[in-house]
Amino acid sequence: MKILAEVLALPRFSDLQLLSSHSNLTQPLESVEITETPDVADFIPKNVMILTTAMIYKDDQEKLKPFIDSLKQAECTALGIKVGRFLDEISPEIVAYASAVDLPLIKIPSTQPLGGLLHEIVGYLRDSKTEQMSAAFDIQKRFSTLLMQDVDATRFIAEFAKILNAPIILLSPWQQVIAHSNYFYGNQKSAEFFIEQLSKDHFQQLAQEKKIFRLQDERQENIQVAGFPIRVNDYFPYYLLVLSPEQIPYPISEFAIDQAILVLTFMLFKNQKIAESFEHLKTDFLDRLLDTHQKALSKHQNWLELWKNYRLINSDYYQLAIVYGVTKPENETHIRYQQAEGQLIFQWLKEQLPEILPDVALFKLKNQNKSILIFQSKKNDHLMILQNLAERLQQALPITIRFALGNAYENLEDLPNSYIEASSTLEASLHAQKPATVQLFHPKGLAGLFEKIGTEDVEYFCQQQLKELAYPTEPTLQELRKTLKVFLDFNCEITKTANALYLHRNTIKYRMNQCEKLLGTSIQEPETSLLLRVALELSEK
Template structure:
C-alpha cells in the first residue's frame, strides 16, 4: 500500500505529512518501530519507520543522517511522534526531505505507535491476501480457458478485457504468435523487444517497458519462459507501473499459463518433425517397398510427386570447443528458427533435419535458371538471418533440378556432394551448386565393380593412411597444383603441403607432375565421391 493510503487509517487520525509530500506514492511493504541510535542499518527497502525520536532528542541534527540513509535504502517514509521527546523537526531536515521527495509524517503525542504498526501490517496483509486470491482466481480462469481448447487468441482477448488495453504474444525472435485483436500492427515492435541471445534466460527476468517514436506509445514486455529457455514475450500496449500489483499478477498468471500452452505446442511440433524426418530418411535410404508407398506417405507432408524440386543441404559451422550435446542443441535451435522463417518465402519450402544437417526442398515452377537464382537468393537470406540472430555461419550445397519427388533422392545426393565439395575447400558460409561433369556421366555408365577396382588400384596405398593426405591431394589438384593456394585453403603452412604431397608420391609410386598419374588420381577421387567411400 502507498504512503497516501496509510494516512487514512484510523490509527493515523490527526497525522499529516510535513515534508517530502511529492513522495506520498511510495510503496509500503514493511513497518518498523525502533529508537536505536544505529537504526538505519536495520531498515529495509519500502519500509515505514515510526519512532518517538528519543535517540536524537539531544542531537536533532542526526535526523539529517537518518533521512539520507533511509532514502538511500529505498525506505517508504518516516513517522515521528512530536511533542514527546522532540518538540520540533529541524528546518534543515524538512528542507532535505522536500528535496529528496522523502515523506516525513508528524505523529501526535496521543497516537499509539503500536496501533500504527498493527493496523498498517493488517492492511498490508489484507491487500496481499486479496492479491493472492486474485492471482489464484485468474490462474484458474486462464487454465480453464486453455483446457477447454479455446487457444491463445481467446486467452489474450480475455487478458486484454481485464487490462482494458490490447495485448500480443511474440516468439523469442519477436515474430507475432497471437494477439487480442487481429488488426494490431506488431512488426514495428521487433527492434524494441529482440536482443541477440534473447532465447536465454536473462539475469533479470522481470518485465520492462520501452517507447516507440512513430506512434508515441509505451509498451510493457513480460518474458514467457519454458524451462530454461525464453520462449517469447507478452506485450501489453500500455505502461504497467511497479505499484500496480493487481495488473502485474494478472499478466504473470497469463504468462504462466501461456508457457504451459507453448510447451504443449512445442511437444506436438517436435513429434511432427520427428515423423517428417523419419520419412525423409527412409526415402533417401531406399527403405520404402514401392514408389506408390513413397507418393502416398509424401502426401501427409503436402509433397506432390509431379512437382519439380531443388534440394539444398545446409550445415552450421562448428564454433569453439563446445560439447557435442551443446552444439546439437544450438544447431537444433538454428534449424527451428529457419523453419519458422520459411513461411515468408514465396515458394513452398519444406525443411528436414538429419544429424547436424538441414535439408530444404524448394517446390518450384517455371524455368530452372530463374528458380535456381531464387533458391540461391533465399539461401543467402537465411545465411544473413542466422548470422544476425545467432552469430553463426551456415553453408549450403544445392542440387540440380529434380523433375519430380521420386528424383529428389538423386537430388539429395547431388546436394550432399556439392556441400562436401565446398567443405573441402575450407570456406565458410558458402553456397555451392552441383555441376554435373561429363566425366561423371561417363563414370555412371561403368559397372560399380569396375569402378571399385580402378579406385583400389589408383589409391589403394593411400586408403589406409591419414585422411588428410587425400584431402590435401584433392585440394592440390583442384587448385591446378598451386602449392600456395592449396596451403591457403587448407589453413596450413606451404611446407606442410609439400611434405604431404611428397608422402603421397612415395605411397603412390609416381610423380604428381606426371599427367597420366594425376588423371588416374582425379578419376579415382571422383569415383570416391560418387560411390560414397
C-alpha cells in the first residue's frame, strides 16, 4: 500500500506544495476523487485524497473548516485545493486549522489540470507497471541505439530532454556544463545561470543521492530542479539536472529515468576509457623521453616530428612539473580512491590548460596517480597561474593539488634532468611541514646526496673520520672543529684561514697540529681532506 509521503516525493508531483504541518505523512493512500460537493464525506471510502477547486468556498473560506472536519471523520488521507481559478490563495487560518486537526492540506498550482493529476496519481496507486515498464524499455532501447551510434553527450542530452519534455543539464564532477538541451539556446538565461544558484552544500548532498531543489528562473519565479548523481566511479560523480520535473509526461516513470541514466553512465564510462587508451600511448612516449639511458640516442631522433599529436613544439625552453594530489589521511589506504582522484586531476587539467597555458603539454606518469606538465615557453606569471589552478580545483572539489618543478633547459634532450629535479622537489615537499602549492627546485648540496642513507650509518661515518671532532660538546674541541672546517674551505692555506678567523698564523698551525694528533692522519692528504670535508658537512647540526 502506498503512503502520502511517497507520492509527494515523486519528481512528477514536485509542484504539489504541502501547506499544513504534520509529524509524519505515513497516511495510507488508496484512491483519488475530484469533487465540488460539500457533503462528499458521506459517499467516499477511507484513505482517499480529495481534489477540488473549492469553488463554493470562494467567498467565505471559513466554511472550509467544517468541510475539513467531515473529511477527517471519514478518514480521508489529504485535501488538495487548486488555486488560481476560484481561490487566489488559501487562507493561513485554514492552513493552521488543517494542521491542528492533522489533515494534510495540499496546494495545487493553476497550471496543473485536476483530471490529469487524478489520472497520474491513480495510475501510480494502482501500480500499473505494464505501461511504465514498456515506456522504460522503449527509452532504454532508443538510448542504446544512440550509444551504438557513438553519439556525443550533447546529442544524448538533447534526445533525453525531448522524451522528458523538460530542460536538462549535464555537469562534470567539478560542476562545469558538459552538455545541455536545446531549451537553453533560445532562452534568455544560459545553463550556467541555474548552476550558479547551486551551492557547494547542494552538490555535496547530490553526490550522495537524488535531490529536489528549488531555484529561480529568468523571470525570478521559483522552479523545481531534480538532480541525479551519475556514478562513473565510486567517488566523483557527474551530475544530471532536470528543470521543472513536473512537466515529465505519464507514463515515464522513475524507472524509465533510471534506465536512461544507466545508459548515460555507460556512455561516459566508455568515453573515459577511450581517452585513457590514448593517454597510455602518450605515457609510453613520455617514458622514452625521460629515460636518461636513451639520452644519447634521442639526439638522433626527431621527437617533435613524430609526436606533434602530443602538443610538443620546437622551442628553446623546456621545463617539467609533476602534479600530484595531497591525499587525506583517511584515504591513504584507499587505492581506488587515489586512482580516481589522480584520473580526475588529469581530466580537469586537460580541460583547463589549453585556454590559460596553450604551450603546456600534459601527460600521465605510468603506474602513478600523478600528471606531468611540460612548459615550452617562458611566462613570468606561470607560477601564479598554477597557484590559481589549484585554488579553483579546491573550490569545486575536496581535492588539493601541488606542483613540483624542475629547472628549465634549452634542449628537449635535457628534459630528463628537469624530471629528476622535479622528483627531488616532490620528495623534499613530502618531508616539509607546510609545503607550498608551487614548489621550485633547490639544489640539496653535499648533504642531500646522503639523505636516503640511515642516520646511524651517517653518524658512524662521521665519527670514524672526525673522531672527537664529529659531535664535540667541549668548547676547546668545538674551536678545533671550527678552525679545521675553515682551514679546509680555504684549501689548507694558513694565511687565509688566519685572516678569516682573525687569529695569528702560529695559532692556526698549532690548532692544525692538534687536529692531526686527534685524527691520527695528515690533514693535507688529498683523500683525507675530501673525507674530512664530507664528514664535517654531514655532521653539521
